[in-house]
Amino acid sequence: MTTATAAVGTTTPLIPPSTHRYAEVIHRLEAGGSMLPDTPENLKQIIGIYKAYAVPMDFYWRDLLYIAEQVFLNPLPAFKYLISQEYLDRPCSYSGDQSKLRIWRGGEKAHPELVEFMERGETRPMPRLLHHLWHDRVNMEFAEACMQAMFWHQGMGGRFNDYLDSEAYRANADRAIKAYFRGNPLMLGLYKLFPEMLLEQVKQLSYYANLGLFWEVMAPVFFEMSDLYDEGQLTSVPEAMDFLVNGIFAVAGRPIYHQVFIRGECFEIIPKSEGLTWLYEAALPYVEAVFYRTSPFRGTKSYNAQAGQVPGNQADFHYGILYADVFPVGSAGIPPTLLMQDMLHFLPPYLQELYRTHKRGEEDQLIQLGISFQRSMYNVTSAVIQALRIALLYPLDDCDPQHLLANRHFFEAQMDRFLRPEARLPQIQSQAYR
Amino acid sequence: MATILETAAAVGCFQTLLAAVEAAGLGAALASDGPFTVFAPVDAAFAALPPGCVQTLVDHPPQLARILQYHVLSGAHLRQELVTQPEWPSLEGAPVPVRCTDPFEIKNAMVIQADVVCDNGVVHIINRVILPG
Numbered sequence: 389m390t391t392a393t394a395a396v397g398t399t400t401p402l403i404p405p406s407t408h409r410y411a412e413v414i415h416r417l418e419a420g421g422s423m424l425p426d427t428p429e430n431l432k433q434i435i436g437i438y439k440a441y442a443v444p445m446d447f448y449w450r451d452l453l454y455i456a457e458q459v460f461l462n463p464l465p466a467f468k469y470l471i472s473q474e475y476l477d478r479p480c481s482y483s484g485d486q487s488k489l490r491i492w493r494g495g496e497k498a499h500p501e502l503v504e505f506m507e508r509g510e511t512r513p514m515p516r517l518l519h520h521l522w523h524d525r526v527n528m529e530f531a532e533a534c535m536q537a538m539f540w541h542q543g544m545g546g547r548f549n550d551y552l553d554s555e556a557y558r559a560n561a562d563r564a565i566k567a568y569f570r571g572n573p574l575m576l577g578l579y580k581l582f583p584e585m586l587l588e589q590v591k592q593l594s595y596y597a598n599l600g601l602f603w604e605v606m607a608p609v610f611f612e613m614s615d616l617y618d619e620g621q622l623t624s625v626p627e628a629m630d631f632l633v634n635g636i637f638a639v640a641g642r643p644i645y646h647q648v649f650i651r652g653e654c655f656e657i658i659p660k661s662e663g664l665t666w667l668y669e670a671a672l673p674y675v676e677a678v679f680y681r682t683s684p685f686r687g688t689k690s691y692n693a694q695a696g697q698v699p700g701n702q703a704d705f706h707y708g709i710l711y712a713d714v715f716p717v718g719s720a721g722i723p724p725t726l727l728m729q730d731m732l733h734f735l736p737p738y739l740q741e742l743y744r745t746h747k748r749g750e751e752d753q754l755i756q757l758g759i760s761f762q763r764s765m766y767n768v769t770s771a772v773i774q775a776l777r778i779a780l781l782y783p784l785d786d787c788d789p790q791h792l793l794a795n796r797h798f799f800e801a802q803m804d805r806f807l808r809p810e811a812r813l814p815q816i817q818s819q820a821y822r
Numbered sequence: 823m824a825t826i827l828e829t830a831a832a833v834g835c836f837q838t839l840l841a842a843v844e845a846a847g848l849g850a851a852l853a854s855d856g857p858f859t860v861f862a863p864v865d866a867a868f869a870a871l872p873p874g875c876v877q878t879l880v881d882h883p884p885q886l887a888r889i890l891q892y893h894v895l896s897g898a899h900l901r902q903e904l905v906t907q908p909e910w911p912s913l914e915g916a917p918v919p920v921r922c923t924d925p926f927e928i929k930n931a932m933v934i935q936a937d938v939v940c941d942n943g944v945v946h947i948i949n950r951v952i953l954p955g
Contacts, residue, residue, distance in 0.1 A: 488881065489874055545955070547915075638874030641885040663884040668955065778872075779953045781930050790922070791930075 402789045406796060410803040410813065417799050418792075420784055422770035424763055426625040429742075429819055434628060434764035435617040436739035437731065437757060441764075442610035444730035445603050446499045447506075448531035450475045452600030456593045460648050461568050461586060463575065469528045470516060476503070482608040482639070489638060492608035493615065499607075502526075505733055527726035531599065533685075534723075537677040539595040541702055544676040548598065548644065548669040551662060552591050561590040564648050564655040594658055597646035602670040605642065609635045614736070625767060632771035633778070642666035675772050679765055680805065681705035685722055709765045711810040714758035728754045731761065746822050756822050763816050773802050826860055826940045827852050833947075838868040838876070845880045846887035857898035858943035859910075861918070861928050863951045871951060888914055892954050898944045901926055901936040916954035928952060 406414045413423050424430050451468070454475040459468045476498040479486050484496025507513050509524035519525050542549045551557055565586050569575040579586050613631055616622040622631065643660040658664065684691040684698055684707050691697045699705055712724060732753060735743075743749065743756045781798055782791035806813040815821040827849065830836040839862055843849055852858065868876055879886040892914035904910065905926070909917040919929055926933040931950035938945040 489878060634872045634874070637872035639878055640875060641879035641882055641889070643882050643885055660882070661884045663888040665885050665888070672955075776955070780955055794921075 402787070403792045403796060406800060408800050408803055409807060413813065413817075414796070414799045414803055417770070417773065418784060418795065420774075421626050422629040422767050423773075423813060424625050424767045424770065424816055427819065430763060431617070431623070431625050431628060432738060432742065433760040434625070434767050435614055435622065436736045436742075437760045437764045438610035439614035439736050440731035440734040440739070440757070441727075441761070442607045442614070443499050443501050443505075443734040444526050444530075444727070445607040445610070446480075446502050447471070447526045448528065449600045449603035449607060450478060450498065451528055452531055452535065452596045452603070453478070456596035456600060456646060457648050460593060460650070461565065461589055469525065470520060480604060480608055481642075482605055483611070491605075491635060491638070492612040494608070494611055499611070501734055510733070527730050530723050530726040530730065531603075533682075533726075534674070534678050535592075535595050535599045537682045538599060538673055539592050540683065541673075541677045541681055541705070544673040546668040546673055547662075547664060548594075548673065551658060551664065552594060557658065558587065560655070560657045560659075561587055564650065564657055565590065567650045567653070567655060568648075590657065593648075594646040597658070598644055598670050599674065601642070601644055602666065602674055605635070605639050605666065629767055629771045629774065632768060633775045636667065636671065636771065636775045637778075640665060640667035640671075644669045671772070675769065677708075679708045679710050679769055682707040682723075706808055706810055709762055710769060710806070710812060711808070712758075712762065712812070713810070714755055714762060724758065725754070728758045728761070731757055759822055762812055766813065766816055773799070823939070823941045825853055825942050826856075826858060826945055829938060829940045829945060830862060835864045835866075836862055838865045839863060842868075842876070842880065842886060842890060846883045846890050848887055848890055852894075852942075854942065856942035859895040859897060859899045859904075860943060860945045861893045861931065861933075861948050861952060862945050863893070863931070863948050864934065867931070867948065867950045889951075889953065892916060892918065892952060898939075900939075900944055901933070901946070904928075904946075912954075914954055918952065 405411060408414055416425075417423070424434065451471045454471045455465070455468050458472065458475070459465050462468070479496035480492075481487060482489060483492035483494050484490070486496055506516065506519070506525070509519045509522075511519075511522065511524050538544075565579055566576070569579065609632065613622060613628060616631070617628075622628055642665065644658070644664040644666055645656070645660045645662070646658040648655050648657060681702070683705065709724065714724070735753075735757065739757070739760070740753075743753045747756060777795060777798060781795050782788070784795070786792055786795075803813075805811070812821075824832065827840065827843070830840055843852060852860070879889060892912045894913045895910050895918065896913060899910070904920055905923040907920070909919040912918045921927045921929060926936055926946075928946065928948055929952040931948035931952050933946050934949050935947040938947065
């Protein structure tokens with residue numbers, strides 16, 4: 389290793405040690421590591437949870453695109469979670485033989501474990517509508533909560549929101565709205581009376597497309613990491629982080645677009661030619677909105693905005709998984725709990741075994757896997773931080789002290805976001821946090 | 823003298839950049855009168871990007887064009903002019919910062935050779951692909 393920090397003890401470091409409260413984490417990042425300590429158990433927890441996350445995510449992205457492209461402005465979208473076979477079979481752009489950039493070695497259609505769960509559920513095989521009504525299904529509401537977090541926070545860098553406010557977007561949306569409600573005087577009359585209302589709905593649907601295209605990448609990335617781990621080819625937390633960093637760069641230039649199909653005709657609401665990219669318009673806003681900010685959802689914990697318990701500035705929101713107290717969150721209908729329940733269905737055997745042997749065993753699996761998820765998302769966030777450092781700053785083995793100081797200031801600024809007491813960064817440094 | 827693209831082709835270390843300009847459909851624009859200031863990454867700069875990054879961009883010309891436009895300023899600006907302000911608006915829209923005047927650094931890239939004057943602008947040769955953000 390040739391970084392300034394790693395060289396301590398052998399040669400004089402080029403820059404002095406950090407005095408930040410999270411100096412140990414910063415020095416680890418400067419040595420090419422992750423915010424999550426490199427231990428075999430951390431690796432097991434994060435890879436197992438990536439796998440458990442990727443299966444429902446395979447449903448989320450397909451259904452998000454189905455809603456954005458097919459359900460569209462249906463005023464009574466009662467069946468929006470009953471995804472069509474066409475979208476379950478829709479070839480993933482990053483897996484299967486047809487893929488130009490194959491990330492996962494598996495097939496292009498919906499993951500076999502997902503298909504099996506959709507048929508059987510927690511109960512028994514029955515028609516999909518009955519599974520739906522019994523709520524024995526993938527919790528698509530979680531995906532929508534993530535989309536709404538992105539939609540609500542908006543303006544987190546990138547051009548996506550600017551384009552949504554442009555005249556070109558308004559004209560494209562107008563064409564699609566009029567085509568969708570052709571022959572429906574009631575809805576067309578409503579559109580004439582309140583043009584902004586349906587436009588706002590279309591903007592939300594564009595965020596459905598945005599998140600769907602984002603997760604279409606992440607599901608195969610996580611599946612491949614799980615397969616590599618099972619083969620013994622992914623052996624450390626930094627290796628897992630580096631795989632994510634490489635994945636981020638490989639697909640950074642993927643177009644983000646929104647198209648809708650109305651009576652067989654394709655309407656481009658956000659054309660690919662706008663130059664919107666996966667990294668700037670989807671990935672970075674997603675991390676900001678979902679990992680850091682989200683919103684103070686109702687649960688066993690209440691917030692009083694009038695008493696200043698909710699920040700006045702949206703940028704200061706801190707209700708994402710990096711800050712979550714997983715235990716009180718664990719109530720029915722709360723977005724993170726919906727995801728935890730989804731992941732519970734697809735845990736690999738080694739994680740089930742791990743949870744059985746700690747805390748209250750199967751009784752509190754949801755909490756234990758929620759904390760594993762928190763660890764895994766600190767690792768994903770580390771990958772994003774390192775990717776930004778690669779893109780915007782300097783190599784870790786740079787010999788110029790000024791460059792190393794610029795990297796240091798960047799890492800310290802990132803860690804400043806975890807100085808608030810709700811941050812779980814200190815907890816994940818210890819294996820005892822379960 | 824020659825245009826920016828002719829000059830780059832003659833140097834021989836801009837094969838990737840020239841291929842990218844072609845793929846993005848920016849050739850005609852860069853051959854026009856301009857003038858432009860181009861921060862031109864050498865082949866090694868593209869090769870240093872993580873695997874797949876360049877190919878994905880080449881497969882999607884509008885997205886590639888956006889990244890390339892971040893390397894272009896409107897007007898011909900020599901080094902002595904560039905160092906007089908901390909950042910310059912790129913054709914992509916995002917500002918390009920001048921981080922260091924001596925040695926001369928544009929964002930996180932080192933300027934290997936500044937002030938290559940062409941018919942339709944100025945080229946500054948850099949050692950890294952610069953990205954908005």
